[in-house]
Amino acid sequence: MLLLSTAITPLLAAPTLEEVRSTALNSDEIAYDIVEGLTTEIGPRQGGTEAEARARTWSVAKLKSLGFDNVRIEEYQMPTWVRGEETAEIIAPFTHKLAVTALGNSGSTGDKGLEGEIVYFPTLDDLRAAPDGSLKGKIAFVSHSMMRTQDGSSYGAFGPARFVGPNIAAKKGAAAIVIRSAGTDYHRNPHTGNTNFDADVTPIPAGALSIPDAENLERMLKRGKPVTMKLKLTPKNVGMQVSGNVLAEVKGSNPQLPIIVIACHLDSWDLGTGAIDDAAGCGIIAAAAKHLKTLGQPKRTVRLLWAGAEEVGIWGGKDYGSKHAAEPHALAMESDFGAGKVWAVDFTLPDSASEQKAKIIAALAPLGVVPRKAPAGGGADVGAIIAAQKLGIIDLQQDGTKYFDLHHTPDDTLDKIDKAEMRQNVAAWVATLAVVANYEGELKP
Amino acid sequence: MLLLSTAITPLLAAPTLEEVRSTALNSDEIAYDIVEGLTTEIGPRQGGTEAEARARTWSVAKLKSLGFDNVRIEEYQMPTWVRGEETAEIIAPFTHKLAVTALGNSGSTGDKGLEGEIVYFPTLDDLRAAPDGSLKGKIAFVSHSMMRTQDGSSYGAFGPARFVGPNIAAKKGAAAIVIRSAGTDYHRNPHTGNTNFDADVTPIPAGALSIPDAENLERMLKRGKPVTMKLKLTPKNVGMQVSGNVLAEVKGSNPQLPIIVIACHLDSWDLGTGAIDDAAGCGIIAAAAKHLKTLGQPKRTVRLLWAGAEEVGIWGGKDYGSKHAAEPHALAMESDFGAGKVWAVDFTLPDSASEQKAKIIAALAPLGVVPRKAPAGGGADVGAIIAAQKLGIIDLQQDGTKYFDLHHTPDDTLDKIDKAEMRQNVAAWVATLAVVANYEGELKP
Numbered sequence: 036m037l038l039l040s041t042a043i044t045p046l047l048a049a050p051t052l053e054e055v056r057s058t059a060l061n062s063d064e065i066a067y068d069i070v071e072g073l074t075t076e077i078g079p080r081q082g083g084t085e086a087e088a089r090a091r092t093w094s095v096a097k098l099k100s101l102g103f104d105n106v107r108i109e110e111y112q113m114p115t116w117v118r119g120e121e122t123a124e125i126i127a128p129f130t131h132k133l134a135v136t137a138l139g140n141s142g143s144t145g146d147k148g149l150e151g152e153i154v155y156f157p158t159l160d161d162l163r164a165a166p167d168g169s170l171k172g173k174i175a176f177v178s179h180s181m182m183r184t185q186d187g188s189s190y191g192a193f194g195p196a197r198f199v200g201p202n203i204a205a206k207k208g209a210a211a212i213v214i215r216s217a218g219t220d221y222h223r224n225p226h227t228g229n230t231n232f233d234a235d236v237t238p239i240p241a242g243a244l245s246i247p248d249a250e251n252l253e254r255m256l257k258r259g260k261p262v263t264m265k266l267k268l269t270p271k272n273v274g275m276q277v278s279g280n281v282l283a284e285v286k287g288s289n290p291q292l293p294i295i296v297i298a299c300h301l302d303s304w305d306l307g308t309g310a311i312d313d314a315a316g317c318g319i320i321a322a323a324a325k326h327l328k329t330l331g332q333p334k335r336t337v338r339l340l341w342a343g344a345e346e347v348g349i350w351g352g353k354d355y356g357s358k359h360a361a362e363p364h365a366l367a368m369e370s371d372f373g374a375g376k377v378w379a380v381d382f383t384l385p386d387s388a389s390e391q392k393a394k395i396i397a398a399l400a401p402l403g404v405v406p407r408k409a410p411a412g413g414g415a416d417v418g419a420i421i422a423a424q425k426l427g428i429i430d431l432q433q434d435g436t437k438y439f440d441l442h443h444t445p446d447d448t449l450d451k452i453d454k455a456e457m458r459q460n461v462a463a464w465v466a467t468l469a470v471v472a473n474y475e476g477e478l479k480p
Numbered sequence: 481m482l483l484l485s486t487a488i489t490p491l492l493a494a495p496t497l498e499e500v501r502s503t504a505l506n507s508d509e510i511a512y513d514i515v516e517g518l519t520t521e522i523g524p525r526q527g528g529t530e531a532e533a534r535a536r537t538w539s540v541a542k543l544k545s546l547g548f549d550n551v552r553i554e555e556y557q558m559p560t561w562v563r564g565e566e567t568a569e570i571i572a573p574f575t576h577k578l579a580v581t582a583l584g585n586s587g588s589t590g591d592k593g594l595e596g597e598i599v600y601f602p603t604l605d606d607l608r609a610a611p612d613g614s615l616k617g618k619i620a621f622v623s624h625s626m627m628r629t630q631d632g633s634s635y636g637a638f639g640p641a642r643f644v645g646p647n648i649a650a651k652k653g654a655a656a657i658v659i660r661s662a663g664t665d666y667h668r669n670p671h672t673g674n675t676n677f678d679a680d681v682t683p684i685p686a687g688a689l690s691i692p693d694a695e696n697l698e699r700m701l702k703r704g705k706p707v708t709m710k711l712k713l714t715p716k717n718v719g720m721q722v723s724g725n726v727l728a729e730v731k732g733s734n735p736q737l738p739i740i741v742i743a744c745h746l747d748s749w750d751l752g753t754g755a756i757d758d759a760a761g762c763g764i765i766a767a768a769a770k771h772l773k774t775l776g777q778p779k780r781t782v783r784l785l786w787a788g789a790e791e792v793g794i795w796g797g798k799d800y801g802s803k804h805a806a807e808p809h810a811l812a813m814e815s816d817f818g819a820g821k822v823w824a825v826d827f828t829l830p831d832s833a834s835e836q837k838a839k840i841i842a843a844l845a846p847l848g849v850v851p852r853k854a855p856a857g858g859g860a861d862v863g864a865i866i867a868a869q870k871l872g873i874i875d876l877q878q879d880g881t882k883y884f885d886l887h888h889t890p891d892d893t894l895d896k897i898d899k900a901e902m903r904q905n906v907a908a909w910v911a912t913l914a915v916v917a918n919y920e921g922e923l924k925p
Contacts (some may be wrong), residue, residue, distance in 0.1 A: 073698070074696065075574070075696060075699040075700060075703075076574050076700075077574070078574065078575070078576045078577075078696075079577075086575075122607060129520070129521050129522070129523065130523070130531075131521075131523045131753075132524075134857060134890065159704035221891075221893070221895045221896070222667050222669065222891050223752075223889075223893070224667065224669070224892055226666060246895075247891070247893040247894070247895050249897060250894070251519065251520060251523075251753070251893070251894070252517070254519075254520040258520075258521075286616075294806075300742070307668075308576075308696070333918075365566075424852060444668075445579065445668035446667050446668055446692070447691040448696070449667070449692070449696070450666045450691075450692050451666070451697070
């Protein structure tokens with residue numbers, strides 16, 4: 036009985052950072068619950084569509100139920116492209132149906148489809164080297180050698196086949212283009228994603244083949260006979276549509292301090308249910324912000340930005356940057372690389388914050404996180420506000436080894452979430468936020 | 481220079497069994513080449529279709545080029561069912577498109593599809609227990625808990641959701657049925673496969689959901705509100721079509737001895753390219769038979785049966801059993817479980833052949849193969865001839881741990897073949913055939 040008062044005291048005091056980090060690591064249910072809800076009750080939620088609007092309504096209710104302040108939607112308009120039918124078939128010298136999906140902003144073949152001989156380019160540079168006009172009436176096929184990388188760097192190296200390949204092929208007169216999906220899996224699920232055409236270039240039909248199909252096409256081509264494809268992609272532009280960001284806050288005790296914005300994106304591509312891309316990020320930042328509150332009110336306001344329409348052109352991030360350009364911000368962070376463990380931390384902070392940096396590194400070390408020398412870059416949705424205000428940035432780098440197995444495919448579903456790994460993210464985020472949200476000094480570099 | 485003659489001598493002598501087994505294990509290219517050719521130049525080859533006919537033509541040329549004797553086609557007629565359009569969508573309380581595929585012999589919803597409330601059965605036994613008439617106008621949804629097993633036994637345990645679930649649901653008045661795919665992966669690729677309706681039961685539309693979709697549907701149902709699906713499956717029966725078996729032989733030196741038949745099936749389901757199911761089996765048995773010849777002419781004739789139309793009703797196996805019922809056979813073997821390593825060997829042989837059995841066990845031991853006490857059962861395509869003549873059987877059991885990740889899905893493609901594991905199969909097969917094809921005693925149990 037004598038021990039009772041000492042036993043009770045710690046329960047009444049605010050928990051320590053170590054305790055909160057440990058709670059997040061071992062028993063957080065908030066992050067998974069958000070991913071489960073979005074993937075079950077909403078599913079795919081492409082920017083500018085009615086499904087994305089349902090996701091915003093769902094998100095407002097969820098963030099309010101979690102007790103955040105100032106939960107609200109900021110709408111904007113954006114041009115919207117939607118998928119149609121999509122089939123690809125080799126008709127000579129063998130007959131094969133190939134798994135294909137249209138890339139965002141792809142032109143249409145029309146309902147009758149189009150037929151063309153395949154012109155094979157092992158790499159994007161080979162396509163770049165093709166003489167102008169040499170592709171007239173042909174279907175360009177661009178391959179590449181993307182492999183799994185922990186830091187996701189192979190996407191930057193080989194993703195351009197998708198990002199700019201179609202524009203290059205169009206300028207050289209190609210009737211259409213198919214690429215080997217920018218991915219690292221071996222499933223019959225092509226990877227979609229945006230491509231962009233110059234303003235003076237008419238978009239051509241542009242599709243991604245699944246990797247097994249791309250390799251099969253390469254084997255057919257190696258037989259040495261001309262290979263002809265019939266391609267049907269009938270996407271269309273449906274004009275300006277409503278999209279929007281969902282915002283929520285943990286109010287800081289000192290309203291004079293510039294705020295911290297932490298972001299994810301609420302929209303997803305239409306093929307999967309957007310579990311890893313990026314319901315996971317929204318779950319992680321919301322869970323971390325919720326755990327942060329258990330440490331007591333932070334000095335700075337921490338704002339959650341669940342951005343709209345990232346996949347299809349970062350419309351939400353741009354809208355946020357423009358609408359909040361005049362509001363003082365100190366630091367930005369984003370979670371948009373799945374639910375794999377945080378393995379490294381990068382900083383873009385002033386020298387004066389070196390003590391805070393050391394505190395963060397120390398708080399992340401028990402989670403296995405490596406401090407690096409590379410500057411932090413932020414994420415797509417905070418890019419505009421970072422550029423407008425030259426913000427401080429911290430990147431909690433996630434292990435992306437398996438991320439491009441799933442990225443932008445039908446396979447991006449709830450079952451791909453490893454709860455323990457996602458909890459480690461929540462723990463890393465709350466440990467980081469606890470330091471920066473309670474530091475009153477300068478965070479801009 | 482003195483060593484020259486001794487160095488040359490072994491090259492002129494026939495190699496030993498150990499040498500042939502080692503060659504197969506370390507450098508066989510025949511098996512992979514067959515899988516590569518069938519998946520690249522033919523692709524899907526459903527029984528009774530024009531693609532299966534092209535596969536037969538291809539196979540005759542390939543088997544002739546490999547130097548086999550009596551390469552020929554034996555045709556037969558069979559009723560043929562072909563896939564149409566297939567979509568499934570949850571329309572309340574949430575809106576979700578689900579990945580679905582029709583099961584073989586499924587009825588059609590008609591072009592307009594049908595809508596119905598989902599009635600959930602966690603297991604097939606739960607469906608069996610539903611009162612007659614209780615499913616009127618409803619869509620039954622049967623789930624199960626199939627897991628990966630090395631010996632594939634979970635397919636026997638949980639496959640009946642597909643094999644007989646639709647027939648049971650139809651008899652209870654269901655408008656349609658969807659099942660959780662009989663598979664062990666987590667990709668958005670449903671597993672097709674045949675189902676069968678009693679002669680007096682009108683086939684209802686019967687589909688398989690991908691496993692992520694089935695789990696999502698379960699999560700929706702757990703919310704407690706009625707769940708409504710719109711299902712469209714438009715397969716049709718196209719009547720009697722031509723199919724056929726491809727046969728080839730290694731002629732034995734003693735035509736009086738009953739022959740050995742070794743089988744695979746040439747047809748595949750239409751969704752994938754039939755790499756593991758069962759181009760691999762055809763590659764393995766052909767490669768083994770080819771290596772067998774390098775040991776010198778065997779005493780018994782070894783016949784290759786590349787059976788037609790296995791997936792859709794074992795039509796090729798039945799035709800073989802009927803056409804060859806009067807021709808003396810001694811032993812049957814089949815390879816139809818992918819390209820994973822052989823891990824066990826089972827026998828159905830007479831006691832008098834115990835010495836031969838010991839020889840086989842000894843020859844397989846260096847390959848890591850475990851002798852078991854279970855009797856061998858053979859394979860689907862040799863079932864009819866085994867039953868007709870009570871043949872000896874040897875089963876080289878393959879590791880099926882990953883087999884049901886791919887089985888009957890679009891993901892059954894060349895990239896899933898592990899060349900080293902497939903070579904181990906070829907080595908195990910040639911080691912086994914070398915014993916039984918040169919043994920003149922009784923092989924029937």
